[in-house]
Amino acid sequence: MTSMNSPELGTRARNESVILEAAERVFASHGYRGASVQAIAEAAGLPKSNVLYYVGSKRKLYVALLERMMARWNAMLDDIGEDDDPGEVLEGFIRSKMRLTRQHPQGSRLFAAEVLQGAPFLQEYLHGELREWVRSRARVFERWSEKGLMDPVDPVWLIFLIWSATQHYADFEAQILGITDQGALGESDYRAITDFLCHVILKGCGVRPPSDVDSERHYQDIQGKETT
Amino acid sequence: MTSMNSPELGTRARNESVILEAAERVFASHGYRGASVQAIAEAAGLPKSNVLYYVGSKRKLYVALLERMMARWNAMLDDIGEDDDPGEVLEGFIRSKMRLTRQHPQGSRLFAAEVLQGAPFLQEYLHGELREWVRSRARVFERWSEKGLMDPVDPVWLIFLIWSATQHYADFEAQILGITDQGALGESDYRAITDFLCHVILKGCGVRPPSDVDSERHYQDIQGKETT
DNA sequence: TGTCGATATGACCATGTGGTCAACTCTGTT
DNA sequence: AACAGAGTTGACCACATGGTCATATCGACA
Numbered sequence A, B: 001m002t003s004m005n006s007p008e009l010g011t012r013a014r015n016e017s018v019i020l021e022a023a024e025r026v027f028a029s030h031g032y033r034g035a036s037v038q039a040i041a042e043a044a045g046l047p048k049s050n051v052l053y054y055v056g057s058k059r060k061l062y063v064a065l066l067e068r069m070m071a072r073w074n075a076m077l078d079d080i081g082e083d084d085d086p087g088e089v090l091e092g093f094i095r096s097k098m099r100l101t102r103q104h105p106q107g108s109r110l111f112a113a114e115v116l117q118g119a120p121f122l123q124e125y126l127h128g129e130l131r132e133w134v135r136s137r138a139r140v141f142e143r144w145s146e147k148g149l150m151d152p153v154d155p156v157w158l159i160f161l162i163w164s165a166t167q168h169y170a171d172f173e174a175q176i177l178g179i180t181d182q183g184a185l186g187e188s189d190y191r192a193i194t195d196f197l198c199h200v201i202l203k204g205c206g207v208r209p210p211s212d213v214d215s216e217r218h219y220q221d222i223q224g225k226e227t228t
Numbered sequence C: 001t002g003t004c005g006a007t008a009t010g011a012c013c014a015t016g017t018g019g020t021c022a023a024c025t026c027t028g029t030t
Numbered sequence D: 001a002a003c004a005g006a007g008t009t010g011a012c013c014a015c016a017t018g019g020t021c022a023t024a025t026c027g028a029c030a
Helices: A006-034 A037-044 A048-055 A058-076 A086-103 A105-116 A123-127 A129-146 A155-171 A173-180 A187-204 A213-224 B006-034 B037-044 B048-055 B058-076 B086-103 B105-116 B123-146 B155-171 B173-180 B187-204 B213-223
Strands: none
Touching: A006 A037, A006 A048, A006 A058, A006 A105, A006 B006, A006 B105, A037 A048, A048 A058, A058 A086, A058 A105, A086 A105, A086 A129, A086 A155, A086 A187, A105 A155, A105 B006, A105 B105, A105 B155, A105 B173, A123 A129, A123 B173, A129 A155, A129 B173, A155 A173, A155 A187, A155 B105, A155 B155, A155 B173, A155 B187, A173 B105, A173 B123, A173 B155, A187 B155, A187 B187, B006 B037, B006 B048, B006 B058, B006 B105, B037 B048, B048 B058, B058 B086, B058 B105, B086 B105, B086 B123, B086 B155, B086 B187, B105 B155, B123 B155, B155 B173, B155 B187
16 A cells, blocks of 8 residues: 555655646736646646646645745744844845745745735735734834834834835846846845845834944945946 | 717727726736636626727737826826936835826736736837836936935836835735725825835935925925824 | 618637546556 | 556546627718
């Protein structure tokens, strides 16, 4: 009865992985309705029947992808307290989010497409886990404002600002490449963008940057960049 | 030969308008592939044949919508020079973009969906008009930096930051409503968000806010009720 | 009344859709 | 060699898709 499950799990895991990657690309660019199982199968280099054999149905495949992306997202969210340094926390958040967007641009676009169509599959997540996460952050930001550690800006809008700014570079890559006339955004672009965002957002809400030597270097990176 | 063309142009204009509005909603939430003519027809309250009679084909309808959105966008873009006040220009840009997003959320989402799938219909626009617009702005921003009127931030990233931050409130409305637990974003929300963005972005790149009487009046006009 | 062009729409078509199924191969175990 | 179960796949189904077309209705004008 094949008590050794590595071989068949091997094939299964391998094929599922191929399918997930392909599906992420197709769903990301065409949304749920616009993506066809046939297109996903072709992107994965497998017959349609084989894809359905592994994933069961288009819907299950889509949900699996969303869950994988939410898991990545949750793994990124570390906890903070009001005694932490605002500059470190904000900069850490920006850099984490930017790294996530950089490492999983397709997943990021998938998420964007899902929300664009009204988040039919993510209502629960948005109204549950994510809402609580945002609210707890917001409370800490408010305490910082009261302590005079940052300007009295609305913490929820601040979180959305960081969100949108970082998300943008994955979702609107076509626009950015078209306008900057590049073929792709390189590692140095991402570094420069990240430093830029840290500079503007921290300064913009009156947060003192993490005062180590690093931040000085970061700022000079911004001016030094010529990669556009 | 019905030299009076108002009556039949009347019906045509009226129906085309209904169809465009319906199509904008459907395309915005499902993308080009995911939208079906049938769904558009139902949203418009017309038989499918009638829709095709007016718009010719799904593709023509989609292109017409993109062009309408680009026209709105272009109408917003006023010209600037290096002698203008940075604060006024930046704040004006943020407020214009925010107003556009507010007034045409569906069009904004349509644009987002198009860019998400790699901008297949907008390549030309992105590489042409829009690129030139961004570059000319960037040059002015750079002169301002040299004059010490603002921090030496990369002007292109700054434009994208404003873009993303304003676009976000239309494109990700579902997410925002889910997290803030509201039914819809009201006029006061938009005012608060706009003021917040002006504050953070101008301060963030070291631009002195417009401080003359005019902009003070402007500020009160827009704010009207409560500051963030 | 009859004519004419714009408007309206159901019937229809070729193709694409998600999904099922039976038949097949492959691989490890007895 | 025989078996079992995972993996594989083409044929197939009911239905949706974008688009065409013939036909029917409408409103203005003669």
